[in-house]
Amino acid sequence: MNRVSGEYAIELPLKPLSSDAIPKALAKAERYRMLNEAWESVSICRDVLNADPGNQDALVGVLLGITQELESATREDVDEAESLAAQLEDPYRRHYYTGVVLERRAKELLSRGTLGVGPAAYDFLRRAMEAYEEAEKCRPEGNDESVLRWNTCARLIMQHRLRAAPGPPHV
Numbered sequence: 001m002n003r004v005s006g007e008y009a010i011e012l013p014l015k016p017l018s019s020d021a022i023p024k025a026l027a028k029a030e031r032y033r034m035l036n037e038a039w040e041s042v043s044i045c046r047d048v049l050n051a052d053p054g055n056q057d058a059l060v061g062v063l064l065g066i067t068q069e070l071e072s073a074t075r076e077d078v079d080e081a082e083s084l085a086a087q088l089e090d091p092y093r094r095h096y097y098t099g100v101v102l103e104r105r106a107k108e109l110l111s112r113g114t115l116g117v118g119p120a121a122y123d124f125l126r127r128a129m130e131a132y133e134e135a136e137k138c139r140p141e142g143n144d145e146s147v148l149r150w151n152t153c154a155r156l157i158m159q160h161r162l163r164a165a166p167g168p169p170h171v
Contacts, residue, residue: 017051029061038065059084060097067101070108078105092138096146099131103153110160119165125153126164 017025029044045061052058063084066077073081081101088094106124109117132153135146156162 014047014050017047019051022048022052022055026055026057026061029058029065033061033065033068036068038068041065054087056088056090056093059087060093063097063101067104070104071111092135092140092143092146095131095135095138096149099128099135099146099149099153102128102131103149106153106156110156118160118162121160122157122162122164125157125162129153 025044025048029041029048032038032044033041042062042065045058045065048055048058049062063081066073066081066084070078078101082098085094085097085101088097102124106121106128109121109124129150132146132150136150139146
């Protein structure tokens with residue numbers, strides 16, 4: 001079992017979270033994520049989603065927890081993170097967090113230091129930049145998070161001298 005998936009060798013009945021406990025549970029999940037304990041954060045957010053399916057903050061919490069541990073994530077985990085971003089109702093958040101998933105995938109590739117990952121990292125960063133541009137179009141007034149993330153992606157491309165692969169983009 002990897003660190004973030006919800007599949008286990010032994011199934012035990014999980015105890016339900018009460019609706020009243022959701023705000024405190026989400027705050028606790030955020031603290032765990034900030035302490036670099038993504039697995040615990042994802043677990044709490046999954047409990048929130050069991051109590052309140054579609055809870056937007058819990059969807060973001062799972063997405064961020066999965067992408068925080070991409071080095072140990074499976075392809076299914078990455079697909080789930082992308083799917084969670086697509087489920088966000090607010091267009092700004094949907095585009096912004098899609099960009100976060102793509103940007104973190106690129107950074108994980110670059111951190112490996114494996115020969116030949118440049119074009120794939122470039123593709124993920126360019127796709128993240130496109131998502132951030134879409135977020136910028138519908139961002140709340142005074143919110144430049146998507147601009148900051150776009151600039152980070154641009155700097156990564158320049159710093160690592162990344163280029164697109166010849167021919168069609170690779171995923």
